[in-house]
Amino acid sequence: MGVAITLRGLTHTYRTAEGPLTVLGGLDLDVADGGYAAITGPSGAGKTTLLSLLGGLEAPQVGRLEVGGQDLTGLSGDELAAYRRATVGFVFQHFGLLETLTAAQNVELAGTLNGTSPAERRARARELLDAVGLSERAGHRPSRLSGGERQRVAIARALVNEPRLLLADEPTGNLDDDASLMVIELLEKVRADHGCTMVVVTHNRQLATRADMRIPLDRGHRVPA
Numbered sequence: 001m002g003v004a005i006t007l008r009g010l011t012h013t014y015r016t017a018e019g020p021l022t023v024l025g026g027l028d029l030d031v032a033d034g035g036y037a038a039i040t041g042p043s044g045a046g047k048t049t050l051l052s053l054l055g056g057l058e059a060p061q062v063g064r065l066e067v068g069g070q071d072l073t074g075l076s077g078d079e080l081a082a083y084r085r086a087t088v089g090f091v092f093q094h095f096g097l098l099e100t101l102t103a104a105q106n107v108e109l110a111g112t113l114n115g116t117s118p119a120e121r122r123a124r125a126r127e128l129l130d131a132v133g134l135s136e137r138a139g140h141r142p143s144r145l146s147g148g149e150r151q152r153v154a155i156a157r158a159l160v161n162e163p164r165l166l167l168a169d170e171p172t173g174n175l176d177d178d179a180s181l182m183v184i185e186l187l188e189k190v191r192a193d194h195g196c197t198m199v200v201v202t203h204n205r206q207l208a209t210r211a212d213m214r215i216p217l218d219r220g221h222r223v224p225a
């Protein structure tokens with residue numbers, strides 16, 4: 001199950017020492033339930049900001065932002081956190097794994113908020129690591145894994161709560177071509193298997209063309225592809 005995304009006039013402004021900085025200027029966007037969108041554009045275009053808004057890491061300020069029929073505008077911090085837990089899985093460029101934990105523990109930890117027992121969490125982590133082809137590496141710490149393997153652990157972690165929206169910010173930015181292809185194919189398989197909606201930020205043109213919708217941004221506006 002995925003979610004449909006609707007943005008109308010979404011505007012986002014950061015307060016900075018130099019004054020207000022508007023980084024998204026009245027963005028309109030529709031992504032279908034189960035859709036696969038790629039956000040592209042130069043550094044500073046607002047890609048991470050847009051992903052943070054979709055994932056409830058930033059609170060929407062101006063305009064309308066609906067995910068799966070839920071309006072995120074006006075939600076409190078706690079409500080946004082609940083939305084994130086219930087709906088969103090994140091994958092980041094720098095993997096975001098805890099170095100002192102094994103691959104399996106990293107995945108298990110992500111499941112601690114959803115009320116399952118430790119035994120269930122362990123079993124689920126095994127299952128997810130198996131699904132990303134890393135059952136043999138479950139006991140390794142991230143420092144003993146390759147970049148591609150770390151990102152596969154991060155993908156397993158993102159799936160713990162069965163997200164209906166999978167968000168990935170430059171998931172292949174730190175990987176070589178072979179590992180990049182493996183990671184993007186894994187994300188695509190996850191989407192196909194779970195039917196989730198997927199939004200990926202990428203600088204990689206080839207990866208962007210694999211999506212069924214491209215959202216090129218420049219200075220906070222959509223520009224022609």
Ligand SMILES: Nc1ncnc2c1ncn2[C@@H]1O[C@H](COP(=O)(O)OP(=O)(O)OP(=O)(O)O)[C@@H](O)[C@H]1O
Nearest residue numbers: 014015016021023042043044045046047048049050
């Ligand atoms: N928390 C923040 N406070 C103030 N300014 C910010 C904040 N986060 C981002 N910005 C600014 O907003 C603009 C857009 O940033 P954003 O991170 O969304 O860009 P991006 O497209 O993801 O860039 P990159 O490709 O370099 O990751 C940039 O000018 C950035 O400096």
Ligand SMILES: [Mg+2]
Nearest residue numbers: 047048049169
């Ligand atoms: Mg960014």
